[in-house]
Amino acid sequence: MSSALLAIGRRRTTAERRRDRERDIIRATRELFDERGAIDAQIDDIAKRVGINKALIYRHFAGKEELFALTLVDYLGELDERLQQVDGPRKAPMNRLRALSEVFVDFCLEYPAFADCAMSLLRRTGEELFGEITEPVMVKLGAAMASALDRISAILKAGQRTGVFDEVDTDYLANHLYTQTLGAMHMARMGLIVSRDTPHQGDRPGHPVVHQADIGTVRATAITATLATAVGRKALTSTTPAKASKTSTSSTGRTTNGKATARRSPSRTAGDNQ
Numbered sequence: 001m002s003s004a005l006l007a008i009g010r011r012r013t014t015a016e017r018r019r020d021r022e023r024d025i026i027r028a029t030r031e032l033f034d035e036r037g038a039i040d041a042q043i044d045d046i047a048k049r050v051g052i053n054k055a056l057i058y059r060h061f062a063g064k065e066e067l068f069a070l071t072l073v074d075y076l077g078e079l080d081e082r083l084q085q086v087d088g089p090r091k092a093p094m095n096r097l098r099a100l101s102e103v104f105v106d107f108c109l110e111y112p113a114f115a116d117c118a119m120s121l122l123r124r125t126g127e128e129l130f131g132e133i134t135e136p137v138m139v140k141l142g143a144a145m146a147s148a149l150d151r152i153s154a155i156l157k158a159g160q161r162t163g164v165f166d167e168v169d170t171d172y173l174a175n176h177l178y179t180q181t182l183g184a185m186h187m188a189r190m191g192l193i194v195s196r197d198t199p200h201q202g203d204r205p206g207h208p209v210v211h212q213a214d215i216g217t218v219r220a221t222a223i224t225a226t227l228a229t230a231v232g233r234k235a236l237t238s239t240t241p242a243k244a245s246k247t248s249t250s251s252t253g254r255t256t257n258g259k260a261t262a263r264r265s266p267s268r269t270a271g272d273n274q
Contacts, residue, residue: 079114
């Protein structure tokens, strides 16, 4: 075998080892995310989990944000597989959207770190992200998000064709629903509801009280909010039945002082029931 072929073989093996190492790092990052949450996952802990030096992680990734972005890509890939399993073009659009919303909400509840990581990236502007994440990783992240968002957009378009959903830009609305649900799941993660236990007394405000949020309620509300947002203005502009006239007609066609005169049925006797 020539030296040139041997060199190619070595390069190919090195590239494969590099990809394997990157997959190991991402897998370890997600494990720590699921155990501790995205906030508490540190590069040192990730390196220890993989069994490598911390410096090696920065040879594979531009920084912590890029590693977290690729871990989010891993989450999104699993989420899209679950969405695909419950979706079906033969179902009614409303049922399709409900099924996808349920899967998305349950995925966020099962993996709180996914919602944290996704929300963390949403807080940054595009310019900030490009300053922290290389273009190839941004392309991977965008493609992973687009896969799930395109699925939602297709359902919204199907609902528009049947007159069920509001006539708005479906790509925008799919992104809005994604962000809206993540916000609701952040509320579930915090688990707190703030209210006032006593009313205002003059200039003295009532005392605030913190309650524990019921996860089942948060889940149901998030799903309902998705469906309601998709229906949108159609629900607000739907016609309501006209109120009945104050002057109603009796069975005999007569009225008495604006009130219907009811016709009484003759009394039934025991013989009528035989």
